[in-house]
Amino acid sequence: xxxxxxxxxxxxxxxxxxxxxxxxxxxxxxxxxxxxxxxxxxxxxxxxxxxxxxxxxxxxxxxxxxxxxxxxxxxxxxxxxxxxxxxxxxxxxxxxxxxxxxxxxxxxxxxxxxxxxxxxxxxxxxxxxxxxxxxxxxxxxxxxxxxxxxxxxxxxxxxxxxxxxxxxxxxxxxxxxxxxxxxxxxxxxxxxxxxxxxxxxxxxxxxxxxxxxxxxxxxxxxxxxxxxxxxxxxxxxxxxxxxxxxxxxxxxxxxxxxxxxxxxxxxxxxxxxxxxxxxxxxxxxxxxxxxxxxxxxxxxxxxxxxxxxxxxxxxxxxxxxxxxxxxxxxxxxxxxxxxxxxxxxxxxxxxxxxxxxxxxxxxxxxxxxxxxxxxxxxxxxxxxxxxxxxxxxxxxxxxxxxxxxxxxxxxxxxx
Amino acid sequence: xxxxxxxxxxxxxxxxxxxxxxxxxxxxxxxxxxxxxxxxxxxxxxxxxxxxxxxxxxxxxxxxxxxxxxxxxxxxxxxxxxxxxxxxxxxxxxxxxxxxxxxxxxxxxxxxxxxxxxxxxxxxxxxxx
Numbered sequence: 001x002x003x004x005x006x007x008x009x010x011x012x013x014x015x016x017x018x019x020x021x022x023x024x025x026x027x028x029x030x031x032x033x034x035x036x037x038x039x040x041x042x043x044x045x046x047x048x049x050x051x052x053x054x055x056x057x058x059x060x061x062x063x064x065x066x067x068x069x070x071x072x073x074x075x076x077x078x079x080x081x082x083x084x085x086x087x088x089x090x091x092x093x094x095x096x097x098x099x100x101x102x103x104x105x106x107x108x109x110x111x112x113x114x115x116x117x118x119x120x121x122x123x124x125x126x127x128x129x130x131x132x133x134x135x136x137x138x139x140x141x142x143x144x145x146x147x148x149x150x151x152x153x154x155x156x157x158x159x160x161x162x163x164x165x166x167x168x169x170x171x172x173x174x175x176x177x178x179x180x181x182x183x184x185x186x187x188x189x190x191x192x193x194x195x196x197x198x199x200x201x202x203x204x205x206x207x208x209x210x211x212x213x214x215x216x217x218x219x220x221x222x223x224x225x226x227x228x229x230x231x232x233x234x235x236x237x238x239x240x241x242x243x244x245x246x247x248x249x250x251x252x253x254x255x256x257x258x259x260x261x262x263x264x265x266x267x268x269x270x271x272x273x274x275x276x277x278x279x280x281x282x283x284x285x286x287x288x289x290x291x292x293x294x295x296x297x298x299x300x301x302x303x304x305x306x307x308x309x310x311x312x313x314x315x316x317x318x319x320x321x322x323x324x325x326x327x328x329x330x331x332x333x334x335x336x337x338x339x340x341x342x343x344x345x346x347x348x349x350x351x352x353x354x355x356x357x358x359x360x361x362x363x364x365x366x367x368x369x370x371x372x373x374x375x376x377x378x379x380x381x382x383x384x385x386x387x388x389x390x391x392x393x394x395x396x397x398x399x400x401x402x403x404x405x406x407x408x409x410x411x412x413x414x415x
Numbered sequence: 416x417x418x419x420x421x422x423x424x425x426x427x428x429x430x431x432x433x434x435x436x437x438x439x440x441x442x443x444x445x446x447x448x449x450x451x452x453x454x455x456x457x458x459x460x461x462x463x464x465x466x467x468x469x470x471x472x473x474x475x476x477x478x479x480x481x482x483x484x485x486x487x488x489x490x491x492x493x494x495x496x497x498x499x500x501x502x503x504x505x506x507x508x509x510x511x512x513x514x515x516x517x518x519x520x521x522x523x524x525x526x527x528x529x530x531x532x533x534x535x536x537x538x539x540x541x542x543x544x
Binding site: 410 | 424449450451473474475476477516517520
């Protein structure tokens with residue numbers, strides 16, 4: 001999304017960091033919107049923790065515990081830099097995007113949402129940015145309202161004025177749709193939400209890994225994403241929040257690390273970020289995430305975005321040649337991130353995925369944790385291919401050839 | 416060798432016993448929430464024997480082919496014999512190795528049959544768990 005100068009990606013040398021691509025023919029891994037592969041430097045950083053300074057963080061009065069604490073906090077600083085958070089203590093480590101959003105819903109939501117208040121979502125939300133708000137609405141008597149989308153799969157802006165009112169207390173919205181790939185104009189939504197006094201949660205699980213996101217520029221109140229979709233390990237996610245909001249929020253989980261002092265009946269709580277990190281956290285995973293941030297930053301996020309756009313344009317052209325294919329989402333690749341959802345007429349998405357798998361192409365078929373969107377599209381499921389920095393034109397060719405063969409095999413006698 | 420063998424594709428494209436029965440003695444339908452597949456089975460029973468069977472629904476090749484093969488297998492059999500049909504019998508019919516997700520596709524028809532005929536609600540192969 002940036003126009004800064006950068007070197008194009010050296011995909012060939014990037015792929016050497018991923019042993020999973022060393023087979024011949026290489027795995028065509030096109031399920032990156034679900035989870036990405038892990039490069040050696042990330043695995044090596046986690047190995048170094050386990051092999052040389054494995055210990056718990058924060059209270060150890062010995063060298064390797066100090067080292068672990070330092071590396072864990074260094075990871076927090078790297079994440080803060082990545083999204084331009086003013087202070088590293090605004091970065092809370094969680095398990096994943098889902099936990100980050102649940103943290104907001106329980107801690108901030110229970111304190112601030114009252115009966116009759118309105119929470120605005122869109123019909124394209126992932127279940128992780130829908131179900132926590134349903135639960136909050138059930139607990140508080142708040143009302144969920146939905147922004148609809150156009151036939152193209154773009155946010156329908158004409159309804160903003162009707163939906164955003166003084167009753168709107170919270171807007172929770174995906175930055176990029178995990179099904180359609182739509183890049184939502186969140187800046188305009190955030191400005192409109194703030195104009196009526198609402199807070200905004202951005203589900204950035206599909207954006208932070210793929211292009212530069214600046215929380216100060218966006219002025220969002222909360223932002224959540226996962227490590228495992230950006231070359232990091234599973235089990236580590238991030239919640240960013242504005243400082244004054246996080247400071248006023250009550251704790252989410254109680255336990256060790258999140259306290260200042262504990263009496264029999266009451267406790268006082270630690271400062272940020274410890275207040276929200278009860279118990280021993282995912283130490284190796286946080287360190288791994290820090291190195292994943294280094295990895296994608298060194299590759300250059302602007303270059304990653306351009307690379308994915310090229311793959312997307314090429315895939316759009318190749319896939320449109322396939323008989324009976326329906327592509328979902330915006331037709332203009334520049335309105336999309338590297339996600340392409342489709343169906344082949346008369347072929348069940350699971351059969352498409354099953355046949356592609358026998359050709360060494362990994363794609364996802366199903367409802368993609370977005371059942372309301374499936375209903376809106378009037379389909380049971382879709383097939384989805386999604387790209388990352390290590391994918392190649394050859395991967396797209398193999399997808400496209402596999403789809404042609406699938407189409408012929410499954411509809412051979414119907415013509 | 417493709418996992419989509421001729422025999423499976425034949426059943427998928429020209430399923431046996433596809434449709435519904437006007438006055439079935441037993442009619443039962445279930446979904447596989449994982450992938451949205453849906454199968455209904457209708458049975459006519461006379462003297463404890465399945466005299467007629469139909470199935471309908473939508474799903475992938477594996478789930479519809481398994482349903483088609485299962486209906487062929489049970490027509491004319493007694494309810495006691497049918498009750499003995501196991502997960503492994505279905506896998507033998509399918510004849511190709513299946514991962515855990517596709518296993519559910521293959522077993523959906525048997526699950527529907529056993530739930531409708533005997534009130535067994537667990538997935539075949541998981542009865543004791």
